[in-house]
Structures are given as structure tokens and as C-alpha cells.
Amino acid sequence: MRWRPLIVAVCLCPLQLAGLRAAETTPEQMVSMLASLHPDYGAYISSVRYGPTRLHPATLYAGLVRSGGLDPRDPDHAPATGRGATNVLIIYADMFEPWRSQGWRLLIADHEYFHARHLARGFDIPLAGFGVRRADTAYREALAWAWVLSRSLQGIYGPLSDRERSEVSSRYTEHYEAFFEFVSERQASAWAHYGRFLPGPESLIRQASSAPTAATPPPAGPATR
Numbered sequence: 085m086r087w088r089p090l091i092v093a094v095c096l097c098p099l100q101l102a103g104l105r106a107a108e109t110t111p112e113q114m115v116s117m118l119a120s121l122h123p124d125y126g127a128y129i130s131s132v133r134y135g136p137t138r139l140h141p142a143t144l145y146a147g148l149v150r151s152g153g154l155d156p157r158d159p160d161h162a163p164a165t166g167r168g169a170t171n172v173l174i175i176y177a178d179m180f181e182p183w184r185s186q187g188w189r190l191l192i193a194d195h196e197y198f199h200a201r202h203l204a205r206g207f208d209i210p211l212a213g214f215g216v217r218r219a220d221t222a223y224r225e226a227l228a229w230a231w232v233l234s235r236s237l238q239g240i241y242g243p244l245s246d247r248e249r250s251e252v253s254s255r256y257t258e259h260y261e262a263f264f265e266f267v268s269e270r271q272a273s274a275w276a277h278y279g280r281f282l283p284g285p286e287s288l289i290r291q292a293s294s295a296p297t298a299a300t301p302p303p304a305g306p307a308t309r
């Protein structure tokens with residue numbers, strides 16, 4: 085999961101430091117959240133570990149690495165891909181701000197699950213590479229945010245704050261638009277293929293909002309194998 089650096093708030097007053105400590109996230113908590121959402125998570129995520137520091141890097145709150153890897157930003161630690169691939173989820177103690185809801189924490193756990201399963205070809209969705217790093221990132225992030233946006237609108241994570249609801253929509257829109265722009269410039273006709281997996285943000289919100297129950301699969305989200 086990659087974030088823009090500017091969203092990292094800095095306030096070092098003692099009260100907030102105490103709050104941050106109280107809200108530390110542990111690998112055990114992340115495992116518990118993953119297991120509650122997906123009993124099969126272990127088929128794609130072999131373990132959850134802390135990164136090398138307690139504080140997350142400025143542009144990253146969590147990420148996948150290959151077995152033995154430690155830093156999601158290091159290309160040498162890039163996650164394994166292909167059918168049956170498993171990867172390690174790297175988290176940081178301060179990855180969730182103290183004000184984040186439990187629903188948001190579950191949403192982020194699910195986001196990482198999606199990435200891991202997609203990399204392992206566990207969905208019927210192309211694991212495409214475009215030879216351009218920003219396009220690859222936009223494609224994979226758009227898919228993962230579409231997944232969690234759809235499931236959040238169905239209530240699978242429980243309540244999110246207004247700020248969080250708005251954030252998940254804007255994350256999807258941001259990556260969707262970046263990828264749409266890339267495809268439009270390179271080969272607009274290819275959208276007939278990729279657009280099947282990436283509904284327009286407005287239509288996704290509309291469709292997911294009308295889903296009758298939380299048990300209904302995402303209307304335009306990724307299909308399972």
C-alpha cells in the first residue's frame with residue numbers, strides 16, 4: 085500500500101506520543117484480522133513481520149516482500165509472483181494512526197490480502213505488467229482499492245468514519261484515473277479488457293451501495309478462481 089508522503093502528519097507533543105504507543109499494531113493483531121476476514125489467508129501470506137523500524141517509511145504503511153525480505157521499497161525484496169506464490173506482509177508498529185477505526189484496520193488488512201492473492205494468481209484477474217512502473221502500480225493499486233471500496237460499501241468491515249469513507253473512495257479514484265490515462269495514451273482499445281475489472285468509481289459506489297447484503301459478492305469486483 086503506497087501513500088503520498090504529504091499525508092504523514094507530524095506532531096510530537098507528549099500526549100500524542102503516548103497515544104501512538106497505545107495504538108501500536110502488532111503482527112499478531114494483523115494475523116488475527118486477516119484470519120477473521122479470510123481463513124485461507126495463509127495460502128498467500130506466509131507470515132506477518134515488523135519492518136526494520138517501528139516507524140513506517142514516509143511513503144509506505146505496509147507492504148509485501150518475498151520470503152526473507154524485509155523492506156517493501158527494496159526492489160531486491162520485491163514480492164514473488166505466480167500461481168501458488170506466498171509472500172511476507174511487512175507492517176510497522178505505527179502504521180495506524182490512533183484515530184483510525186477498527187473498520188479501517190480491517191480494510192487495510194483486506195487490501196494487503198488482495199495484493200497477496202492477486203500476485204499468486206488467486207483471482208481471475210490478469211496479473212499484467214506494462215513495462216512502466218507507475219502504470220503497474222496504478223493498475224495493482226486500483227484493483228486493490230476497488231476490492232476494499234466495494235466490500236466497505238457492503239459493510240463487511242463495519243463502520244468507517246466519514247473521513248475514512250471519503251479516503252477509500254479517493255484512493256480508488258486516484259489510481260483508477262492514473263491507470264485509465266495510461267491505457268488511453270498507449271492503446272485506448274485495451275480499456276475494453278481492463279475496464280472489466282475496474283468499474284468507474286461512481287458506478288462502483290452506486291452498484292455496491294445497492295447490494296442487498298454483506299454476503300453478496302462485489303458487483304464488479306474481482307471474481308474468484
Ligand SMILES: [Zn+2]
Binds near residue numbers: 085086195199225228
Ligand atoms: Zn496497495
